[in-house]
Amino acid sequence: MSFMKQIYFSIFLSLLFLTSLSSQELTLNKGIGVRKTFLDFNSLHEKSFDAFREYSNGMEIFFVKKLKNNFSLILPIGIATLTDSLTDYSIDPVVTLGAQAQYNLLKKEYWVNPYLIGGVNAGIPKLRDFYVQVPLGLGVHANLHPQVKLQWQSDYRLPLINGKSHLQHSIGILYMLGNTKTQVIPEKVIETETILDSDGDGIADRLDLCxxxxxxxxxxxxxxxDKDGVADKDDRCPETAGNKKLNGCPDADEDGISDPDDECPNIKGTKANKGCPDPKDLDTDGDGVLDKNDYCPEISGSKNAIGCPDRDNDGIADKEDRCPDIAGVKSKGGCPDPKDLDTDGDGINDKEDNCPDVKGTSKNKGCPEKEIKPESRDTDNDGVTDDKDLCPDKAGLFSTSGCPDSDGDGVADKDDRCPSVAGIKSNGGCPEVREVKKDSDGDGFTDDIDECPFAAGVERFNGCPDSDGDGVHDKIDKCPKAFGPSTNAGCPEIERRDLEVLDYAMRAVQFDLSRSTLRPESFVTLDKIGDILLRYPSYNLIIAGHTDNTGNEAKNRELSERRAKVCMDYLISRGLPPGRLTYVGYGSSQPISDNKTDTGRFLNRRTEFSLVIPR
Structure with a gap:
């Protein structure tokens, strides 16, 4: 029977129901149908849409179940004969079965009703491997009778496991099943409107946005x-109470940036820094001195000591204060000026106190009053008897055994190489000579301890800077100009959705058989990869081509390299900088599955796209 005769015969059978069912009221939720199928393997590969005689033929029986919201479930089972003109024109019978979802584009039934179709189909050929494909397409119903529909459908078959992409067209008859009851037609028909409220919330469906x-x-x-005054359909965070101005999302730090978009949700920041504070405004230790000016950014200190601790509040940081617990002067390294010392607290400065460690009286030059025995002579009247006075003819101090100490440094003038300048005992009474060390970048850290002597930095990183404020200093930061965590060497982390696109691209970028010519459907995926690369300026892209082990290995390696280069050339043509792109071909040397099966070889034929941090 010819194709047209089959159609006419199906239409004739459907018309037999018209008279017998015209006086019944129908509730039609299920259906069964039969359709003629045509498999087109030529149009997508040879770019020819007129090879009708080379279509493979088949038949399908399908079951229909109506669901809610214009959706229906379709369960087809059929048989077809495959004739692939791209191979050897062999005829191979195949049994097919699947599950599909149908969405009717019109809410009400009209004489002609268009719909969309999508789902999954499997095929079990006699001579080939089992295959799985995804049908995506559209079709139309023409109502010949409330229970009889003429159906036409065309869809694209995307292979998931084995098989090849192709088009499938079908035409057939659908008969709807359901409960029927005799319709009693009253003398006067009074139309009443039924108010529907599907969700039972007291709001009619025609007024209900949900x-x-x-x-x-x-x-x-x-x-x-979440009862935050934002309806779930408009709420970006429907399960967490938030701010209306932020589309229903919370803002813990109240910086005007919603927590899902805020990389520092508990610290106020700026939109330009993705919710994190500007590095120039940071005050890590909270002492009121910004980190950029704070010599001790991680230790709370005094403003007078430029952010460093100063226990004696003399304006000299403890780390530079030789007397950190006694207020002093800068000229004495943070220690008190000797002329102001009064060790024994008797109101007489040590410089004028003959007994600086013992309270005394001014009358007795700071020494305690005592009875002077006739046998104890003190020629110079300095409170030190001549038998104990190393300088009996010169009034001196008790602490220097009766000898004078003009500069008050605790070293007697007779032993002091610098008697008029306060110094230290270990240097013969002369001031300590400190070596002046070089500080090339002027950051307060001398070059001998500065890990980055030619770039001004902070104490936290031993003199190294952190340009992007991500807590990873520039010396070890692979991306010093872009904010990123230390776990990723200071570079921005690649978002999960972008990693999924790169993984999908490995299978989605396709080439003509045994050639390095890109198929048209590959360009959309390559454009997405280009957009990803632009979003991560700190990363480069490596394109790696792979093949299965079929054929000569040298030719496979050459083919994989040419395919990788074609992808790179396309991205360059879209405006991406060549210096950020690299290609390589591995042939069949790096399989990810077993080459002994069709599925394994299919998975091994791939092009990988990897974002890498430049060295």
Whole structure:
């Protein structure tokens, strides 16, 4: 029987039901149908849409179940004969079965009703490997009778496991099943409107913006799960109470940036820094001195000591104060000026106190009053008897055994190489000579301890800078100009959705058989890869081509390299900088699956796209 005869015969059978069912009221939720199928393997590969005689033929029986919201479930089972003109024109019978979802584009039934179709189909050929494919397409129903529909459908078959991409067209008859009851037609038909409220929230479906979810009147029938005054349909964070101005999301640090978009959700920041504070405004230790000016950014200190601790509050940081617990002067390294010392607290400065460690009286030059025995002579009247006075003819100090100490440094003038300048005993009474060390970058860290002597930095990083403020200093930061965590060497982390695109691209970028010519469907994926590379300026892209082990290995390696280069050339043509792109071909040397099966060889034929941090 010819194709047209089959169609006419199906239409004739459907018309037999018209008279017998015209006086019944129908509830049609299920259906069964039969259709003629045509498999087109030529149009997509040879770019020819007129090879009708080379179509493979088949038949399908399908079951229909109506669901809610214009959706229906389709379960087809059929048989077809495959004739692939791209191979050897062999005829191979195949049994097919699947599950598909159908979405009717019109809410009400009209004489002609268009729909979309999508799902999954499997095929079990006699001579080939089992295959799985995804059908995506559209079709139309023409109502010949409330229970009889003429159907036409065309869809694209995307292979998931084995098989080849192709088009499938079908035409057939659908007969709807359901409960029937005799319709009694009254003398006068009174039309009444049934008010539908699918979700039972007291708001009619025609006024309900969310007819399948019980909601509130204030939100036109839509729910507000987190009760933040933003309906769930408009709420970016429907399960967490938030701010209306931020589309229902919370803002813990109240910086005007919603927590899902805030990389520092507990610290106020700026939009330009993705919710984190500007490095120039940071005050890590909270002492009121900004980190950029703070010599001790991680230790709370004094403003007078430029952010460093100063226990004696003399304006000299403890780390530079020789007397950190006694207020002093800068000229004495943080220690008190000797002329101001009064060790024994008797109101007489040590310089004038003959007994600086013992309280005395001014009358007795700081020494305690005592009875002077006739046998104890003190020629110079310095409070030190001549038998103990190393300088009996010169008034001196008790601490220097009766000898004078003009500069008050604790070293008697007779032993002091610098008697008029305060110094230290270990240097013969002369001031300590400190070596002046070089500080090339002027950051307060001398070159001998500065890990980055030619770039001004902070104490936290031993004199190295942190230009992007990410806590990874520039010396070890692979991306010193871009904010990133230390776990990623200071570079921005690649978002999960972008990694998924790169993984999908490994299978989605396709080439003509045994050639390095890109198929048209590959360009959309390559454009997405280009967009990803632009979003991560700190990364480079490596394109690696791979093949299965079929054929000569040298030719496979050459083919994989040419395919990788074609992808790189396309990205360069889209405006990406060549210096950030690299290509390589591995042939079949790096398989990811077993080459003994069709599925394994299919998975091994791939092009990988990897974002890497430049060295």
């Amino acid at each position: 007819p399948s979810q019980a909601g509130l009147k204030d939100f036109s029938g839509c729910p507000d799960t």
